[in-house]
Amino acid sequence: MAFLFNIIERLFKRSGIEAGGGGDRWKGAAVLTAPQQQTLAARGASKARAAALYLNTALGNRIVECLASALVGKGWQARPQHPDPAERRALSEAFEAVTRPIMLPLARGVVRDGEAFVQLVVGEGGTFRPKLLAADQIDPSLTRDLGNGARIVAGIEFDAADQVVAYHVLRDAPGTPFATYSAAVRVPAQDMLHIFDTLFPGQVRGLSWLTPVLLKLRDRDEASDAMLMQLKVASLITGFIHDPDGSAAGFAAEDGTMNVALEPGAMRILPTGADVTFSQPGQGLAQAIEFLRAQDREIAAGVGLTFEALTGDLGEANYSSARVGMLEFRRRAEAMQQNLIEAQFLRPLWKRWTDVRALAGELPVTPTDLADYHAVRFVAPGWAWVDPQNEVTADVAAIAAGLKSREEVVAGRGRDIDELDEERARDTMRPQAAEVPA
Known part of the structure; x- marks a missing residue:
């Protein structure tokens, strides 16, 4: 009894930092030492x-x-x-x-x-x-x-x-x-x-x-293919005739051949002891599909996407959950936009592009003028509205309260405020269509 108690105590005892410990549970675990x-x-x-x-x-x-x-x-x-x-x-x-x-x-x-x-x-x-x-x-x-x-x-x-x-x-x-x-x-x-x-x-x-998610993606794709093939094979309904005495169990035709055709309304009288069973295709399919959905959720989490964005399946989504997931995804996407696309690509490319044009004589080459050409801001592509009416109302209220500027709101929609103001000015100056007399 004491021996059993010692084993249980070792199994459930926790001490120190488990992530840095040893034991059988860590055997085979991947580590990054370099x-x-x-x-x-x-x-x-x-x-x-x-x-x-x-x-x-x-x-x-x-x-x-x-x-x-x-x-x-x-x-x-x-x-x-x-x-x-x-x-x-x-x-x-x-x-x-x-x-x-x-x-x-x-x-x-x-x-x-x-x-x-x-x-x-x-x-x-x-x-x-x-x-x-x-x-x-x-x-x-x-x-x-x-x-x-x-x-x-x-x-x-x-x-x-x-x-x-x-x-x-x-x-x-x-x-x-x-x-x-x-x-x-x-x-x-x-x-x-x-x-x-x-x-x-x-x-x-x-x-x-x-x-x-590379390994899980491959396994998930192979599992999906295997399920599809299983379903195709299982859909070929098979009948199994149990005939103890070998008398064809009532399926013998007049010419001595076996007639096992399935016809609507057909009636068969089987001799004593004989029976017919059929395969049951599709058993367990619902559970397998739910398991694959769980794998899809893990894959989505591994690459920073929502389940809905990964699969296109909106069956379980509602407005609140979809919005929360989208906001989290946008936060990560905006971080990657700023740190990768803008910082590592657009800004150094702009400086090199203006320098080359200045050296080619296409731009002024004085230090003061070149500084004016180096100065630039980049506007990331905007996000589509989830709830246009409420979002526009919130932006208008934020601008009125001084919490946002028009330029910030317009940039968040992926627009250039100068272009927007020019378009609005043209709309204002455009003559109204003449009224057609009744």
Whole structure:
């Protein structure tokens, strides 16, 4: 009895910090002792698997498209702060024309591959073109010590002060048709933008946003396929005839063949001891479907989406729950917008773009004038209204109370307040249609 009590006591006793303890329950658990190295080692496999699930599974595709559209939406607006309104409009339109073609592919790359690289190509005559590169085109196999503290890690070159000074780029992306192997080209850091979410200090390359759910996504897709095949097979209703004496159990036709056709209203008289049973397809399907829904919720949580956004299933959603989930998703999306798209892509791209145009003689080159061209604000894409009437009423009240400005509200809708005021002015000045006499 004492021995049993000691076992129970050891099972339920808790002391110290369990996360740092040992025991059988921690056997086989994954640990990250060197996250910088381990994320780098896992980058290639997770990227390739995420790309396959993106193209081959409905949920994988949905995750990438939802998160990418949340990052860039219908497009970002550049709002130059130049004092000349005409110059502001020209700069905004020219910059958006440069960035618009690559914004959505870039966002897909950030989510699916974990990172995106944009090479800033300056051609003859000062032509400027941002070129989106495949992630593996920055040579992930190139790692070596350059001496005196400088080094190359996975194609990215650092100096002794741990600053990125260059990227080593393959001439062709791996797998490109007719590509030939050649040494990587060293591209200065000022001509390359690297967009990725840093998970750990010292992390060099990005990790796919699907990493937390890749294994579960694959298992979930295989389970769904298995259930579908099971249902297709089970739907072929099968009858089993039990005939103890071998007399065909009343199913023998006049010509001696077996007639087991199922016809509406048919009556069969079976001899004593014989019976017929049928398979029952679809048993347990409801429980399996509910289990898959639970897996979908875990997958949604792992990638920062709501269950409704991941599956498109609004059957259990109501207005309050949908709004709470959407607000939480927007909070994370806005953080990624500001820290990735604006800070790592748009702002450095704008500065490089204006500098190149100034060097090409397209913009004034005096320090004062160039500072006016460097000044810019970016307006993220707005979110669709959930409850237009109540939200507009709340915004109007906030503006009247001095809690918000018109510019803040308009920017939150993804609009440029200058464009909005111009449109309103045109509406005011537009002559009213002449009344048609009765």
